[in-house]
Amino acid sequence: MSRDPVLRRAAISWARGRELTPQRLWPVLRARGGAEALLASSEAELAEWLESGERARAVLRSGEDLPAERWAAQLERAGMRVVTAFDEEYPSLLAEIPDPPFLLYAAGNLERFRLPAVGIVGSRAATRYGRDVAARLSRELALAGVTVVSGFARGVDEAAHQAALSTPGGTIAVLGCGLDVEYPREHAALKKSVASRDLLISEFPPGAEPKPSNFPVRNRIIAGLCAGVVVVEASRRSGSLITARLANEFGRDVFAVPGSVFSQTSIGTHELLRDGAILCRGAEDVLAELFPAIGTARTAGGAAPPRASAALSEEARRVWETLRKEQDASAEDLAQATDLPAATVLAALFELEEAGLAQFGEGGRYGVRR
């Protein structure tokens, strides 16, 4: 719970009222040294900073807003958790974005907020390929102890949540409506599973309908909770691209999964890749970038076991003898030393890499693999 009941009460009051938005209040709050300092300011000062007397009075009122506090307590008695930005349960990465929600309504296991988190998002109209990638990626990340965050929509989101259930990492579903609103209807069973084993959250109060304008606002929470976001499939103007742009603005890594150039739902992901997103082939790419300390079983690729040099081609053997002598050389050095054409040396080096004997290293040089 909160380190300070007055701040908690204030946050609930801000969220319930219409005067103050996170976007308006946080910059002032940060510039003035925090919420305590703000609540201790005069109405005149607040009115100047917030450019409105009404907003100033809403701030001053909020520390004593007992009805707001009672309303939250009532929700909690009914089984919902109300986590304010000043509570210790509040996720720390989310607190870093420009406009963190004043509070989150939550159902389930708040411990999920403490794990490393990755967003997996994508098209509602996902293809079979998109759902398969989302499921595999999600399961591998979640088995490695990473919480998979997504938006509880059809398609990619659903596949990601489903695959992460009952794993060490689990999943967090961020809704664009109140926690008690059944949307999408066909996810009722999934919702029960997430709420019982994992975590369901929303910035929108109970009863709030899933208005279209809620979704981009919700997407900032997905981006804010995560160290990185993977876009699995996205059409040209998909909402997932908004999540990606927000993640980028928050300084989080953006990954995109490649797909068929003929697929409409890969147009957005290929656009992201052209704009500098990191290509994601599977969980290992995400873990290597974000959490290098966490290992995972490589599902594809991986170094082949070293092969006897006897199986090498004539050219590869000549290059290998020179490389073993020099320990470290450029392809050009090797071409000169062996008097083989540069292209032949490159092919020989490929063969040596495949055989686990040589490796491509810093500055375009080749070395003997240890």
Add this chain to the structure above:
Amino acid sequence: MSRDPVLRRAAISWARGRELTPQRLWPVLRARGGAEALLASSEAELAEWLESGERARAVLRSGEDLPAERWAAQLERAGMRVVTAFDEEYPSLLAEIPDPPFLLYAAGNLERFRLPAVGIVGSRAATRYGRDVAARLSRELALAGVTVVSGFARGVDEAAHQAALSTPGGTIAVLGCGLDVEYPREHAALKKSVASRDLLISEFPPGAEPKPSNFPVRNRIIAGLCAGVVVVEASRRSGSLITARLANEFGRDVFAVPGSVFSQTSIGTHELLRDGAILCRGAEDVLAELFPAIGTARTAGGAAPPRASAALSEEARRVWETLRKEQDASAEDLAQATDLPAATVLAALFELEEAGLAQFGEGGRYGVRR
């Protein structure tokens, strides 16, 4: 033909003999101011530069190697062309690589060497997807007047050559064996078509068998002929990756086509994309990068026709009013001016882009689309 019959004779002699390789001779030739200067040097000088008396004598002999000249004339009478590095027909981009072939055996239309050229290469064991992409890409480039260069192998190469036949750009097939050697056997009909309408070339003399060590040597010619190379599909250690590395070393652009993360033949292309290759979705991506003056009909995407602002959401309308007034603004400016959450503004901007009203421009700012 050659500007100088002595140089042409010398080049044929170097190619026929075993003493001199392009890799050995070109650096000396360039350092000493060209072939004429080299042929006029003393045996002692040549022996020093080439680190061998035998090589020096081979150079001095070459200018008067009449048997070599007669041999080439005989091939030409039989219908084959012998193009030396000193002939004006020799492709100019190929002359720029570190070790251009001394001569190329050719059959067909040498005018193909004068057109802008792009390599399309990939796996012999291409999937249906790889062959489809290669064919579409090749046809679009060739219809736009670009010559499609490839290695005449099964799979991607075959699809690329086939699709470029009978187009303005046409195709160049670079063999890893003599022009008269039937390899691969099932390409006999394709070979006839390429030789009659387009161009078949090889650095290897008539009768040369397709030894495995020929292929990387051949690949440097593909890379050398082209302004850029597109790898359509490639497994982990595919020969196409050697072509890509060579293209990169020659300062040519490398493109890679994305595909399914589950496909073995996309492992190599995804690796290239991770290493900085340009993502290629179709001909437009290649043309935009290499030959921006050449236009092509976009086959996917393209800007939607402007939509009436009446069809916009409430939020998009508010953002549009502000943007129209400011003409140019960041998403943050717009969020402040409209008092909408930043995420909502991003979504509204997407909607305006889709409607053809706004555009994303320099420095992350948005502007009114003209």
